[in-house]
Amino acid sequence: MSLPPYLLQVGLEASAHQLEVADTLIGVGRFLVIFVAARLLAELLVRLQLPTILGELIAGVIIGASGLHLIVPPETQAALSQSMLQLVGSLADVPPDAVAELYAESFPSLQAVADLGLFALLFLTGLESDLDELVAVGAQATTVAVAGVALPFALGTIGLMALFHVEVIPAVFAGASMTATSIGITASVFGELKMLRSREGQIVIGAAVLDDILGIVILAVVVSLAGGGSLELAPILKLVVAAVVFVLAAIGLSRTAAPGFDWLIDRLKAPGDVVVASFVVLTLCCFAATAIGLEAALGAFAAGLILSKSNHSHAIEAAIKPVVALFATIFFVLIGTGMDLSVLNPLDPANRAGLVVAGFLLVVSIVGKVAAGWCFLSPQPTDRLVVGLGMMPRGEVGLIFLGLGTQAHLLSPALEAAILLMVIGTTFLAPILLRLVLSGRTNGPDLDPLAEIPT
């Protein structure tokens, strides 16, 4: 293994070899802690008949900034566990300060692996989607997405201004943060419940994808407002055009490109052909989506959709599932590590103002998304509550909004805490409520653990 260049910048008395040992211990140790914690909690949650992703989020909270301080994303600015620093320091014969510095320097590597996990998960979601069903529910998904953006935004912004006398810009920002839907969490829950290919599943996935696109447009608007400048229409129009082109191209390629892919695969002979060729399509779509101003994750979903009609789709699925099981786990655990639950403590007087606002935001954020489930016409019977609950988790997208607002110094401490609580509440409640609703249905999915991901 070659020496990462940042090792040489950590100027101190330890030798390069000792620093490399410490760096390896940190990198490998982080994986170990994440996998052990995620597995323990996932096993517990499965026994409680709850989705494993909830266990991964809780595992993150336990080992993260609110808990043991073993995995601490740099943006939380929480201190690392001293005993962990001392353990690694004594094993590698390096001072604990240097361990902390190496830890922070190498954290982006962990985030990169987590992003890879998110891409693989959305690729798998696209692969397991039914394109015809997705197009058939296109109108419904669009209405759900638009209503699920408009209702929480309007109710949240107006309510904050009217009831809590929040100023316009912070209120708009808080309203915007409530429009998000975490496609990663939604896809994971529906996938585990084997509901992805159901009518409700496809409406939710379609709406979550559109919500992600709408979210980027909203983000552009809010950021330009927050910058104090006037609203420029040209870049936003460009984004809208890019989004439309992207969706049309993805649907068009899904109908036409799979035979070409199969023709190529049948001519490949070197080992690992299917998985590497799929990853070429995946990275190409991620690159294209990013290049036109959309999220790379949307490209990953489109790549899966494009290959869903391939004759090799089962082989691709089998190859990609272990990658998802390993790396999407890291993604969800990292979301949990960044959540600071200390704002939840009502005994701390500093928290009380935030808690009241948070209660309001939480109610609006749940009602707004659940109501969106009733905002479409459907010729067939559709479980509207499942659709609404599916749109509920804000997850990592909500945290990104929060991070931007904090960076721009737009939010009061109380409003910051309230948004965080809204994100935590919707993210944790959605899998629980979905599971409860679905197990109440007579034709609910069978959560037989033995029928799960065959690894």
Next chain:
Amino acid sequence: MSLPPYLLQVGLEASAHQLEVADTLIGVGRFLVIFVAARLLAELLVRLQLPTILGELIAGVIIGASGLHLIVPPETQAALSQSMLQLVGSLADVPPDAVAELYAESFPSLQAVADLGLFALLFLTGLESDLDELVAVGAQATTVAVAGVALPFALGTIGLMALFHVEVIPAVFAGASMTATSIGITASVFGELKMLRSREGQIVIGAAVLDDILGIVILAVVVSLAGGGSLELAPILKLVVAAVVFVLAAIGLSRTAAPGFDWLIDRLKAPGDVVVASFVVLTLCCFAATAIGLEAALGAFAAGLILSKSNHSHAIEAAIKPVVALFATIFFVLIGTGMDLSVLNPLDPANRAGLVVAGFLLVVSIVGKVAAGWCFLSPQPTDRLVVGLGMMPRGEVGLIFLGLGTQAHLLSPALEAAILLMVIGTTFLAPILLRLVLSGRTNGPDLDPLAEIPT
């Protein structure tokens, strides 16, 4: 996706959002370039009846510091392709300088994924090894390892001093760099040729593992010599004891731990149980190996060996193979990107001194390792040439020695170039010669591409 903290340090006029776009384009684009190049070359090499790993190394040379400058490890200090910087810069609306800075800052993430690939490959190698055969050939493997270290070291050091009047310390260093065996390359070639479980394969794998352990001891000696200090015996004795304990513990656990693992797996219910549980064992062994001063990669091999007797070993293999196909590819491509082939050009007068020394080192490095194939007693017929050739590739281990020598300013430019050429020569020749020798045997393996890794 959260913003990597280094983005905030890249101080310049571009907004955080633009930097994030550029960062994503770089990260995804690097994967894309690596996968496309590796796949093209692997397909070509398979059609020439040569191992795909050679294609991956050549792909790295083509896109790396000697070729298109698309993937440039920071330690090579080569300039990045200007057209690539401008493309990413114009797509993300960020100055090319900032792209170059982001590229360098985020390179450790790519190396981390590559290391994960090496660990997964060695884990798979351990998993596919036959413990009883490995123990049965233990004596032979030890003799091969020791002879394969002693012969190139003695011949190289004495030859450099006697024939080329090189001073003691540089000569010892060059000799030491010839003792390495790249267990990654050896494992990959034997795995693809389906020779891993043959008697020759197990001797080579066993010897390569021991060689890796001996290499760490030699490295410790050479580094303490190079530091100008006197040779301290205590840390080296500690390493030797750690190595012996490690080997005995790995063998002991391989005989006893698998039933415990199976008992646990049978009680796990959440999705992805087998692959995540295997990764827990893998990271635990990597952590333990690093903590006692050995290479993390050795821990990965031991983890595979421990799980090789598991009832779930086939499920683990199936889950780990896609991870290897994706990420070990990145590892081998990165080795190629770091090789500067310009020192090979005989038209440049500055290269000639190095080329003569290189010719000598290359001959010694081949003869020394091949001769090691005859340095053991065997009651059964064993193909000694295959064993010798299997020990030949220096690969990434040779490059690490070279990097340390360069950092310590121990080597003249000519000697530096000569060591690099020796590494390149043995790394590229070993797969070719092995393939030639094996296809000449009547009972050679059948290189049927359709029988390869089922992805």
